[in-house]
Amino acid sequence: MRPSIEFGKRLEQLQAAFEKDGFEVVQASLPDQHSPFIGLLAKHRTARTAGVDRKRAYYLEGRPWDMGYHMGRLAEPRIQEISEDYIENFIREMLPWVRRRKRTPRDWPIYNWLVNRVNHLAPLDNPPPSFLAPRIEEIRGMVAGCRSANARTEVTEARLWALNAGVDCLFSLFYQFNRLDLLFGRKIKKMRSVTACNALAVLNEASENGALFARDFMFPACGIFQDAAALAIYNPAPKSETLPFVSMMAPGFVGSIAALNLRGVAAGVNVVRSRANDPANLGINSLLLVRHAIESSPTIEEAAQTMRCVPRGVSWLYPMAADGGEGRDRACVVEAGATPRDASGRPIANIPFHDIPRIELLEEALLPSETFLEENQSPGTDGGNGVLIRWDDYRDPCGTRGFDVFNTGLWKRRLRFRLQWHKIKDQFGPTGVLADSSHRRRCPSGSYFAPLRGEPGRIVLTSNHYITPEMRLCTMDKWTNMLDARHVDDSQWRYDTLNQLVHKARWIRPDGSPRPQPRPLAYEDVKRIINFLEPACAGGDCPYAAKTSCYTYRKYRNPACKKEQLPIAIQGSVSVFDLKERSIESYFGYYGDSWVTLRLPNFLSSEVKGSHDEQTEPPGST
Secondary structure, eight states: OOOOOOOHHHHHHHHHHHHHHTTTEOOOOOOOSOSOOOOEEEEEEEEEEEEEEEEEEEEESSSSSHHHHHOOOHEEEEEHHHHHHHHHHHHHHOGGGTTOOOOOGGHHOOOOOOOHHHHHSOOSOOOOOHHHHHHHHHHHHHHHHOOOOOOOOOOHHHHHHHHHHHHHHHHHHHHHTTHHHHHHHGGGOOOOOOOOOOEEOOOGGGBBSSSSEEEEEOOOTTHHHHHHOEEEEEEOOOOOOOOOOOEEEOTTTOOEEEEETTTEEEEEEEOOOOOEEEEEEEBBBBHHHHHHHHHHHHSHHHHHHHHHHSOOOOOEEEEEEEEOOOOOEEEEEEEEEEOBBOOTSOOOOOGGGGGGGGGHHTTTOOSHHHHHHHHTTTTTTTETTEEEEEEEEOHHHHHHHHHHHHHHHHHHSSSHHHHHHHHHHHOSTOOOOOOSSSOOSOTTTTTTTOOSSSBBBTTTESSSSOSSHHHGGOOOSSHHHHHHHTTHHHOOOOOOOOHHHHHHHBBOOSOOBBBBSOBBBOOHHHHHHTTTTTTTTTTTTOOSSSOOOBBBBBBBBTTTOOSSSOOOOSSEEEEETTTTTTTEEEEEETTOOOOOEEEGGGGGGHHHHHHSOOOOOOOOOO
């Protein structure tokens, strides 16, 4: 073992790193016969969750098994709660008609069916594929750590795996044609949209002092996540092929809502509904894929290629940004569907885009032909394997390749949207507003070609819809259109509104007059913009009479936000990354709570990082 004086010095340095960001270490998981590494739990001195429990942050080091083990020892009660209740509550959020059922996970058939299905798609007992092996090991370590902290814990590997892959399994089933229609009949049309995410990357001369990446991950808290959410530093073992990184997460999850590695590459994930899913081949997606890419990729190009090459089973958007130094910052959005496969299950080169849209759209010549797409491929993208990578220099195809012609026909084919066309036909430009409300139904579900917002090379925006025309075709089937009919305007509205806020901050003076040149955005500008959906009543007093209108934008309605239910839980989290400084500042818990910060380099100085003890195989690693 390391001499105690040297170990004590390293522990002091880690404590000092937490203190620089306002945290104090309150619990340590020290080396034992199972792991030679350490884990730390720190609580913020002043920032509290709803004014009660102090906000938490974790430091974990070692191999995946060790990281899980120490997390289990430090957070067993939270892991048990979230692994037992979160997915069940998530299903109830998605399916309102079962929300009133007073059943526990143990006697609810849907939940038990999901646990069994997830573990059938990726059996824990079989050797996992290389891209999932570290996460399986971490889950096993977490179970061992929970048992070390509480011999009577009910945390199991099966439930943790269902927690981490269950949402992907659910989404792949919901999005893929009408399989769940057999279970729920016409009620499936009333499925709620439980996610609404936004991302903003500010690059090069658009930023005042280095690249910034901001995430608004509006994932349902389900009455649990808001109290369990935390930040975490992951410091891999010496000679590991993975990178240290900081993550927005919650104990029990082994993926990342948003993460930043030591090389200045950050990534997040946004929901997108499409037909490009494969329920039989789940692969690795969403939070698990964000972590996999960030910890294994020293450059944004490698991170994007990692996401493109690994097997996937669910459609998601992955916004990313990276610090590249003076004038060399990069950003991209990985527009991903499932890995395409033939009838026998073997991977093929790309998605058969024209096999997806509704047949009537093709018969009426309302969509581009295969020849047109081949001759007019999306500029600046790296496609293949069910992915198009939209880089920051991507140009608007609507303005350069005549997609407005298709949009005209797609809008005018039905009376409801035909009446809206004259109001939006001139709104496809860089600062247009296609949807002036989150719920007015101006857009014909997903059956249109969405315009690009932002500034190429400077500003990259993302909400919950594809931009590249090829991937847009994956949203034009009947089933996806039915699921998306009530939600597509919400995504377009957030995308347009975010763009308007950025444009105003850069091009408009406080007195309302235009600037001759755009001003660079400061850190506080980006923090304010990405948090644009915060309720006006976050301070405790609701200024609106209507119970469903307490958001700053009164048109944006959230049924969970009611005047008599303060404080209001943050659905997911809001995070801002300073890619130059390698820091994260996050807003989670309840609206009105304080933001908290962690600076990754403070935990990874040469003295702190050091060289750990000789590695040994953890129990259960083979």
